[in-house]
Amino acid sequence: xxxxxxxxxxxxxxxxxxxxxxxxxxxxxxxxxxxxxxxxxxxxxxxxxxxxxxxxxxxxxxxxxxxxxxxxxxxxxxxxxxxxxxxxxxxxxxxxxxxxxxxxxxxxxxxxxxxxxxxxxxxxxxxxxxxxxxxxxxxxxxxxxxxxxxxxxxxxxxxxxxxxxxxxxxxxxxxxxxxxxxxxxxxxxxxxxxxxxxxxxxxxxxxxxxxxxxxxxxxxxxxxxxxxxxxxxxxxxxxxxxxxxxxxxxxxxxxxxxxxxxxxxxxxxxxxxxxxxxxxxxxxxxxxxxxxxxxxxxxxxxxxxxxxxxxxxxxxxxxxxxxxxxxxxxxxxxxxxxxxxxxxxxxxxxxxxxxxxx
Ligand code: SF4
Numbered sequence: 001x002x003x004x005x006x007x008x009x010x011x012x013x014x015x016x017x018x019x020x021x022x023x024x025x026x027x028x029x030x031x032x033x034x035x036x037x038x039x040x041x042x043x044x045x046x047x048x049x050x051x052x053x054x055x056x057x058x059x060x061x062x063x064x065x066x067x068x069x070x071x072x073x074x075x076x077x078x079x080x081x082x083x084x085x086x087x088x089x090x091x092x093x094x095x096x097x098x099x100x101x102x103x104x105x106x107x108x109x110x111x112x113x114x115x116x117x118x119x120x121x122x123x124x125x126x127x128x129x130x131x132x133x134x135x136x137x138x139x140x141x142x143x144x145x146x147x148x149x150x151x152x153x154x155x156x157x158x159x160x161x162x163x164x165x166x167x168x169x170x171x172x173x174x175x176x177x178x179x180x181x182x183x184x185x186x187x188x189x190x191x192x193x194x195x196x197x198x199x200x201x202x203x204x205x206x207x208x209x210x211x212x213x214x215x216x217x218x219x220x221x222x223x224x225x226x227x228x229x230x231x232x233x234x235x236x237x238x239x240x241x242x243x244x245x246x247x248x249x250x251x252x253x254x255x256x257x258x259x260x261x262x263x264x265x266x267x268x269x270x271x272x273x274x275x276x277x278x279x280x281x282x283x284x285x286x287x288x289x290x291x292x293x294x295x296x297x298x299x300x301x302x303x304x305x306x307x308x309x310x311x312x313x314x315x316x317x318x319x320x321x322x323x324x325x326x327x328x329x330x331x332x333x334x335x336x337x338x339x340x341x342x343x344x345x346x347x348x349x350x351x352x353x354x355x356x357x358x
Pocket of ligand 1: 233234235250251252253254255284287288289290291292296
């Protein structure tokens, strides 16, 4: 039996938000060009599928898409800004097992400024609360941490805890997907300090899932200091993205779009085993973008489980009696930066930000 894959389906590039870190809303897809049910039916068996956008709930046929994907995927999670409460609730009534991740970029004022979505925080929060009250089990927040919202990181985690929800984090990235190349963290120590507080909260919890999430956040500190990824990137080998135009890609982190083939015109087997797909895999093997997004890190954490496992073992159990189990200064680069051995310009130059000290 062929190995099940991990897939991300970008169902649309249309978006109702205007986030400061993503210009995708400026170049939306046209509804008539967007991936059809027929193309989706050609996707392979998957153990996990993320549906994302743009804003996926801008598609009027999202329910049909989810129905089709459940024929081939064990688990589905939809990433959304949570604005369209009625549509989300309606979909969840039919698919109570689906996961919903709502992007909230901070407490009310910060969120609305970053998202450029009037009343976005209240809409997102209302949607989350409604889903929890409906008894949905797999519901959570997603937050992209940057200078502006880093101080809201722990308060938002506390809110998610009170509501019994998942709390997913990310940081700023640059790529074709975000139509942005100038994203960068400016005050790295301040942002890392907020991650450090979150990591300690996660490690002090009783949930193994949160201990591993602590490792993910440790990787985000490493990432914002422009260091080499903590785990290899195997995108395009057992993981793929497909965009609204049917193009299959290794990931959403590359500078230019990398295309393995097009599922509108090819069969899955033809595309996945093609010379073009293998060329893209060669590029992935020497990719130096070092991104640390859940889409590429989660499969790597499963595949190289011993790395996060020993990290958790050390921080959770070896430091069992220490209240502060983790320090960001465990990362040599953070010490070097604090001590002035590495400058901001040097770190900026190693980042993917194109307008920063290059
Ligand atoms: S590190 Fe991996 S996920 Fe990031 S751009 Fe390179 S291939 Fe894509």
